[in-house]
Amino acid sequence: MPGGGEQTHFGYQSVPLEDKQGRVDDVFHSVARRYDLMNDLMSGGLHRAWKDALLTAVNPPKSERNFHVLDLAGGTGDVAFRIVGAGGHGTRVTVCDINAGMLEVGRERATARGFDGLVAFEQGNAEQLPYADRSFDCVTVAFGIRNVPRIDKALDEAHRVLRIGGRFLCLEFSSVDVPGIDALYELYSFQVIPRMGELVTGDRDAYQYLVESIRKFPRPKAFSRMIEAAGFRRASFTPMTGGVVALHSGWRL
Ligand SMILES: C[S@@+](CC[C@H](N)C(=O)[O-])C[C@H]1O[C@@H](n2cnc3c(N)ncnc32)[C@H](O)[C@@H]1O
Numbered sequence: 001m002p003g004g005g006e007q008t009h010f011g012y013q014s015v016p017l018e019d020k021q022g023r024v025d026d027v028f029h030s031v032a033r034r035y036d037l038m039n040d041l042m043s044g045g046l047h048r049a050w051k052d053a054l055l056t057a058v059n060p061p062k063s064e065r066n067f068h069v070l071d072l073a074g075g076t077g078d079v080a081f082r083i084v085g086a087g088g089h090g091t092r093v094t095v096c097d098i099n100a101g102m103l104e105v106g107r108e109r110a111t112a113r114g115f116d117g118l119v120a121f122e123q124g125n126a127e128q129l130p131y132a133d134r135s136f137d138c139v140t141v142a143f144g145i146r147n148v149p150r151i152d153k154a155l156d157e158a159h160r161v162l163r164i165g166g167r168f169l170c171l172e173f174s175s176v177d178v179p180g181i182d183a184l185y186e187l188y189s190f191q192v193i194p195r196m197g198e199l200v201t202g203d204r205d206a207y208q209y210l211v212e213s214i215r216k217f218p219r220p221k222a223f224s225r226m227i228e229a230a231g232f233r234r235a236s237f238t239p240m241t242g243g244v245v246a247l248h249s250g251w252r253l
Pocket of ligand 1: 021024025028072073074075076077078079096097098099102124125126127141142143144145147148149
């Protein structure tokens with residue numbers, strides 16, 4: 001191992017741990033303006049149903065009661081807009097993302113939708129959150145955690161900033177184990193998505209990284225154990241769409 005430092009995966013490549021974040025940042029800077037369009041195209045709109053399942057689990061109060069959600073790696077605000085749209089007057093979301101380009105698109109979208117004041121976009125690293133202990137009622141992360149170099153640190157931080165009785169919810173790509181579907185999914189992932197990414201965003205490598213990073217992410221039982229190791233209780237997960245995605249849950253009790 002060059003220099004003897006710790007290595008990690010950037011897609012299928014082995015890279016020094018300290019280099020991964022910079023590579024991930026380049027990916028999301030490059031695709032930020034076309035990010036939401038690509039999500040619709042490559043998932044055939046399914047990401048909306050997956051995010052709706054996340055929203056159902058968040059279950060923001062319809063009343064005036066204060067309810068503050070932290071949407072980690074929240075990018076352009078898609079999950080945040082759903083939560084404030086469904087909640088009552090006391091529901092607020094802070095989107096925390098490391099990437100200024102994604103946050104800029106998010107702020108523009110929030111203004112266009114009339115969500116200014118309800119959704120705050122703040123730059124921060126999930127591994128070292130700029131928030132006080134026990135300051136949120138719920139922490140969400142959608143399709144973000146696998147991009148973070150030190151996932152265990154991000155889980156520890158999510159646990160630290162969650163109030164006692166609060167829920168952690170994580171939507172992430174998972175493992176397709178249904179015979180027949182797995183082969184089709186493999187074909188679609190590696191033959192179609194990078195080409196589609198090139199056509200729509202001009203960046204094939206970004207979408208090659210995306211499909212490879214999904215394959216390198218821990219299987220759902222292993223990720224559930226990581227959630228428990230961070231101190232969350234009653235960790236569970238629900239596979240969706242034949243295991244393409246799983247919704248993970250844990251409580252701070
Ligand atoms: C696939 S996008 C998901 C965006 C959004 N949650 C959604 O579902 O549309 C992944 C996001 O993770 C962010 N990210 C990567 N590493 C991060 C880190 N260390 N801390 C916070 N955000 C990070 C990226 O900037 C990017 O916006």
